[in-house]
Amino acid sequence: MHIIKLDATDSTNSYLRILSTNAPLPDYTVVTAKHQTNGRGQRGTTWRSDSDKNLMCSVFKDVSFIKFRDNFYISIVTSLAIIKTLQQFLIPKLSIKWPNDIMSEDKKICGILIENIIKQHAFGGTIIGIGLNVNQIYFNNLPNATSMQYITGTPFNTDELLQSIVKNLKFYFDQLQNDQHIILKNTYESYLFRKNKPSTFRDQDNNLFTGYIQGISNSGSLRILLEDEIIAEYELKEIALLY
Incomplete structure (x- = not known):
């Protein structure tokens, strides 16, 4: 894993995308930033975060083995990797609000933004943006947000969290590459927020x-x-x- 640490950038996804256009990137190249000036979320939303309190990162992954029709499995794999990481750090009552917001009970703890790179009518790679609320306690005008420290009362090391996330991404991407689609889909569905309610x-x-x-x-x-x-x-x- 190659990690690029920045004090600030407009968006770690944008930074990593520019890098990917200039030269081939090794699998699991990671960009992290203490502060994002223009963090992005799903549906064109912005991602707001206190400086140096949360984990804001983007991960490059070669997904040339994935067929176009299976592109949602990138969301499945990423969601399960975040869930597994948070479970390892004893965060309770986890679920996935479709398509890939990670919830603890009924509050959002992590957002995911996936941007695929298409080359010659096939997947070349994907950039996985992750915004995980770690040590931020106060969320102005965001009543549905929470963080790891808010839930547990304990501060966490973001570098340790990042290592765990990448390890779990590798685990689930290996499952995907080994055609474990049914297992991955069933596991994802078992975590769906408000399923059958x-x-x-x-x-x-x-x-x-x-x-x-x-x-x-x-x-x-x-x-x-x-x-x-x-x-x-x-x-x-x-x-x-x-x-």
Whole structure:
């Protein structure tokens, strides 16, 4: 693992993407930053974090072995690697809010942003951005956020956390490369936030409806049980879970 440590950057994902265009990168090249001036999240959101209190990093992984139709397995692998890491540090009540927010009980502790690199109509690599709330205690105007120290009362070493995350990424990517798709999907679904519980969703037209999360399709769409025993599938930008 090759680690590049920065005091500040606009976005570790952007920094790593520029590096990848200039020269081939070794697997598991990592960029970390104490502070991000323009951290990004899913759906075009920004990622806000107190300086030098959390783990903000991006990891490059060669995923040329993955077929386009299996691209959601990158999210599955990353989510499971974060879950396993947090379990090793005794963080309780963990779940995955589809597609890849990591929750402790009902609060977000980690966000993931995956940006794939396409070369000649195939995957060349992926850049996995991870924002893990570690030692930050106060979250202004973010009532649904939490951190490892907030939950346990104990400060954590971010370098130790990073080593564990990369080790677990290697473990699950090895499973993926060995065609363990069914095991990975089933494990991911077992951690789905609010699975089989009545939940409220908002669609693209701002309409609210209720349903029960059943799991995901092979392509990563969210499968929801609606009225009249109908199971509908939704892509990322088509729906938002409101709880």
